[in-house]
Amino acid sequence: MLPNYYQYFCPVKILSGKLAVSNIPYEMGLLGCKRAMIVTDKGVVSAGLINNVKQAFSDSDSEIGCIFDEVPADSSNIIANKIADLFKKNNCDCFIAVGGGSALDSAKGGNIVVSERTDDLLKLQGVDKVTANLLPLIAVPTTAGTGSEVTKVAVIYNEDTKSKMAFMSDKLYPHIAVIDPKMTMTMPPKITAATGMDALTHAIEAYICLQKNPIDDIFAITAIKLIKEYLEIACQNPKDETARMAMANAALFAGIAFSNSMVGMVHALAHSMGAVCHVPHGVANAVLLPWCLEYNLDKVPELIAQLSPILGDNKTYSNDKDQAESTIFIIRNLLNNLNRITGLPTKLRDAGVTEEKLQAAAKGAINDGAVLYNPKEVCFDDALEIYKKAF
């Protein structure tokens, strides 16, 4: 059924497949760029992934102006300012972000500083506050989960106010997303599992939340199918190029879906769990997803039920509730299998969470904007109850 109203926008050119990275210099030419700044982190450099990008420039008339490889786990305003300074000093004309969500968000932050000609990012946080046309950004993800390569969001930590700033603007979409299986091949199985569950959460929340739309539904369904088929394979056999490619694409599709449809309470609770207990985002999403679906079961049983055949359930059901429960059962099974294969936690306590921190996390969760898009109202007591169940 169509919603009364919806908006959809995704202007990102996608290059997906073997040796996609090799096309970066050519694409830079199409964008009118000659000198790129690479934004990445030490992990990507030590895994040798940056060499794949460097190699692509060896027979090209475009060049790498500089490489910034000091992106931390959480990008910050100070890092964004450093990136902008280096960018200007080296006369670069575009950004290439290579890494996970943090590298991409840092490049987006640096791009805002350069293009908006400001060093005060605080003024630009919020929705549609970034209005300048940003310089070309080419995103090369090395994880398959965040979907940052196709989203209009950047989350940057403010070192001065000690809080996370969220930027949301159509200007923040990267110009190009480069999905190359070679770039995710070195990801360890546990991170593959966590980021894969992150992508699954993006797709499922995009499919059931209030801002869902028919275009994103297509992306979400495709992502869920791919994850169901390939996530366990990618964890069991990290060198399986087909599985890596499928998971990278699944994360991309899920990213497109949630960038327009937004996410719901799983993300709200996971964000807060990350802030209070430092649980990795993908792990928190993985643990909380089945509990939150169960919470939403009475509000959108038909939507959760529609996911069961996509997740491989061939049975027929007499009512939506039973079928929706089957969806949740399949997801729990997937989580347990990933736990067996990779050691991915299935409970919050296994992820290092202590019970006394649950209250603080619940307080943070209800202040997260994602709860607005959840089909069912979430108050402090509800959030705490779910944390306790998942503990």
Place this chain on the structure above:
Amino acid sequence: MILGIENTLDIIRKIPINQTWAKYKLVDITFSFIGAAFEEVSKLSKEFKEEISDWNDERRIGIGVLPKGPYITLEKKRDQVFVVGKGLYSTEVVFLFKNLDSAVMVFTAQMSSHQAVSECRILVDGNNAYAMELNRALSIVQKYLFPQFILNMIFKRPPVLTKRQLIIKARVYAALLPALYRLRNKLKSIY
């Protein structure tokens, strides 16, 4: 007989005056009601006082319509909320409707605020956590301001008021007209 919302809107639509002016006035008057309701509910409701207890003192919040208003700014002082004025005055967070049509739909209960958010008709200018806190405070005010049948339409989980809350609601209703009168005088003295 009480007119239905659709009938009322039909009448409004047929008024032979500038439509934009009418919408502007409707939203502006609603903001006055909301402002007065914020002041009264923050005086009477324990639940509201508890909700704003974490707000920093003198936090200024706003609600408005792009691009030309109307707007209203409210401020927390001690354990209450007061109207600062019609306009935006150094606000830390503002709920902005993208146009008058969206605001009219929400304020005539044709659309819930969460549906408006999910249809991208409202945007937040400022700190996201503050926006969520404002949203919860606004929900409490709505609970005491609107009759139950409207609450059933605009809330994801419609509140069921206890006897005590119903008494507070009656007191808010009784205090609303004098509060509007005071607000009118206060705004007159500002402008």
